[in-house]
Amino acid sequence: MKTFAEFGLEPKVLQAITELGFEESTPIQSKAIPIALTGSDMIGQAQTGTGKTAAFGIPLVNKIPVTEDRIVALIMTPTRELAIQVSEEIGKLTRYKGLRSLPIYGGQEIGRQIRALKKRPQIIIGTPGRLLDHINRKTIKLDDVQTVILDEADEMLDMGFMEDITSILSLVPENRQTMLFSATMPPNIRKLADQFLKNPEHVSVIPTQVSAPTIDQAYIEVHERQKFDALSRLLDMESPELAIIFGRTKRRVDELSEALQKRGYSADGLHGDLSQNQRDNVMRKFRDGSIDVLVATDVAARGLDVSGVSHVINFDLPQDPESYVHRIGRTGRAGKEGTAWSFVTPRELDHMHFIEKVTRHKIAKKPLPSIAEAIEGKQRVTAERILDAMESESVNEFKAIAIQLLEQYDSVNLLAAAIKLITGEKKDVNIDLTPEDPIRAKKRRPDVRTNGRRFSGSSFGGGNRTGSGPRGRGEGGSRGGYGGGGYNRDRGSSGSYNRDRDRDGGKGRGGYSGGGEARRSRPSTDE
Numbered sequence: 469m470k471t472f473a474e475f476g477l478e479p480k481v482l483q484a485i486t487e488l489g490f491e492e493s494t495p496i497q498s499k500a501i502p503i504a505l506t507g508s509d510m511i512g513q514a515q516t517g518t519g520k521t522a523a524f525g526i527p528l529v530n531k532i533p534v535t536e537d538r539i540v541a542l543i544m545t546p547t548r549e550l551a552i553q554v555s556e557e558i559g560k561l562t563r564y565k566g567l568r569s570l571p572i573y574g575g576q577e578i579g580r581q582i583r584a585l586k587k588r589p590q591i592i593i594g595t596p597g598r599l600l601d602h603i604n605r606k607t608i609k610l611d612d613v614q615t616v617i618l619d620e621a622d623e624m625l626d627m628g629f630m631e632d633i634t635s636i637l638s639l640v641p642e643n644r645q646t647m648l649f650s651a652t653m654p655p656n657i658r659k660l661a662d663q664f665l666k667n668p669e670h671v672s673v674i675p676t677q678v679s680a681p682t683i684d685q686a687y688i689e690v691h692e693r694q695k696f697d698a699l700s701r702l703l704d705m706e707s708p709e710l711a712i713i714f715g716r717t718k719r720r721v722d723e724l725s726e727a728l729q730k731r732g733y734s735a736d737g738l739h740g741d742l743s744q745n746q747r748d749n750v751m752r753k754f755r756d757g758s759i760d761v762l763v764a765t766d767v768a769a770r771g772l773d774v775s776g777v778s779h780v781i782n783f784d785l786p787q788d789p790e791s792y793v794h795r796i797g798r799t800g801r802a803g804k805e806g807t808a809w810s811f812v813t814p815r816e817l818d819h820m821h822f823i824e825k826v827t828r829h830k831i832a833k834k835p836l837p838s839i840a841e842a843i844e845g846k847q848r849v850t851a852e853r854i855l856d857a858m859e860s861e862s863v864n865e866f867k868a869i870a871i872q873l874l875e876q877y878d879s880v881n882l883l884a885a886a887i888k889l890i891t892g893e894k895k896d897v898n899i900d901l902t903p904e905d906p907i908r909a910k911k912r913r914p915d916v917r918t919n920g921r922r923f924s925g926s927s928f929g930g931g932n933r934t935g936s937g938p939r940g941r942g943e944g945g946s947r948g949g950y951g952g953g954g955y956n957r958d959r960g961s962s963g964s965y966n967r968d969r970d971r972d973g974g975k976g977r978g979g980y981s982g983g984g985e986a987r988r989s990r991p992s993t994d995e
């Protein structure tokens with residue numbers, strides 16, 4: 469891989485990269501940075517956790533003159549948390565250069581954003597709805613924007629942001645540079661690319677396997693009613709450093725996080741019905757480790773980068789294979805190891821196999837952890853804590869009593885009693901979760917709009933690594949054997965899905981909430 473010095477970046481940008489601890493570029497960075505530096509439009513695709521943010525962030529901060537005092541760059545993200553995170557990463561990259569970047573997202577007091585805009589940031593990172601709000605108020609002007617980046621572009625489309633993105637981009641000068649990035653590129657992204665990008669370079673680093681290879685994936689077959697016990701045994705057995713548990717609906721997330729708290733786990737929930745303050749608090753606690761289990765809807769599936777996430781657990785299977793890839797991609801990032809477990813009810817087995825096929829990865833079936841394994845796991849953690857304390861903390865002041873006890877009692881009995889006390893008993897509270905319906909892989913008719921290729925597998929790169937020109941990749945991709953069987957991601961139909969967009973503009977979008985059961989939640993994202 470290339471070192472960052474080889475890209476001919478400004479010394480101040482290089483210095484910031486060094487400070488971030490990046491020694492060499494990741495594959496997507498070494499391909500994308502030189503192209504982005506030429507000013508060309510780009511579609512960038514690479515696995516989760518492989519540094520796409522810096523792949524667009526580095527060339528962006530390199531190109532903006534520090535004397536600039538207008539908004540010259542716009543980054544759009546599907547969720548508020550992601551806007552904040554990307555803004556922070558851009559902030560780090562521009563630490564020495566001193567550019568100003570500002571996140572703009574729904575749920576935060578608009579007056580505060582207006583005051584921050586007066587400081588003349590050059591880079592705005594925002595969610596589409598709130599951006600439009602500012603544009604309409606004329607507190608954000610896009611006349612001078614030269615670079616636009618759509619992070620997780622496919623998700624923004626999927627959430628129904630096409631119209632908003634179109635309105636926003638119509639206000640940006642034509643001679644701009646536009647770049648799209650995501651780990652997945654469903655066929656319909658081409659429509660967006662054709663409309664908004666000019667002769668884009670396709671930069672794609674997708675090996676045969678879609679999900680990051682550093683993630684150990686497994687599933688457990690459980691009945692809906694067994695899920696909570698399975699979860700607590702799994703948490704006890706594995707003792708994750710940090711875990712994200714995905715639930716299908718907001719109600720599920722609320723019930724599950726409360727149940728985990730009652731059982732004595734340090735958990736909290738994240739979904740789109742919480743106030744922005746609550747959302748910020750939960751994310752802060754998770755990032756600083758004051759909670760170690762985050763229970764979330766798909767609002768947390770995309771882009772979030774929290775170091776130390778060792779486990780992702782799909783308490784409920786996601787509706788589509790892309791969501792599976794993004795969810796499990798919250799672990800195993802930047803080359804680290806991670807573990808992803810999924811609970812699958814008997815009626816969802818077909819759906820699990822569908823996910824395996826589309827993601828081209830065999831997922832191992834594992835047995836439900838036994839009570840004995842759970843207990844053993846907890847005891848192991850206690851033993852590790854004791855050994856850690858012995859090595860890293862001063863225990864001198866406890867030695868006198870230890871010697872005294874050892875003179876009087878059997879050492880094994882003593883230590884066993886201490887381990888028992890430290891391990892603690894699981895609080896025996898009754899947990900009753902409202903059952904969720906199983907997800908089923910529906911039979912569907914070929915989709916007219918996409919020639920029946922909605923899940924052709926090209927969403928994940930189709931095995932083609934690099935292409936050039938707008939049609940260089942995945943064209944005419946085979947359906948990979950998913951024929952007519954399969955899958956319906958169409959939320960408007962069949963009442964199965966309410967994307968639960970938490971738009972504070974209050975503008976309902978036809979087809980996104982219609983017919984859905986109110987409790988079915990989707991990304992619950994932004995705006």
Ligand SMILES: Nc1ncnc2c1ncn2[C@@H]1O[C@H](COP(=O)(O)OP(=O)(O)OP(=O)(O)O)[C@@H](O)[C@H]1O
Pocket residue numbers: 489490491492493494497514515516517518519520521522650651770771772773797798801802
């Ligand atoms: N060259 C590098 N060397 C080491 N670490 C890096 C490098 N580039 C990025 N990282 C780190 O890797 C992690 C993942 O990066 P990032 O969030 O950009 O991934 P991503 O490809 O956007 O993933 P996702 O598809 O989930 O959004 C971050 O913590 C980032 O700081």
Ligand SMILES: [Mg+2]
Pocket residue numbers: 520521619771
């Ligand atoms: Mg990302």
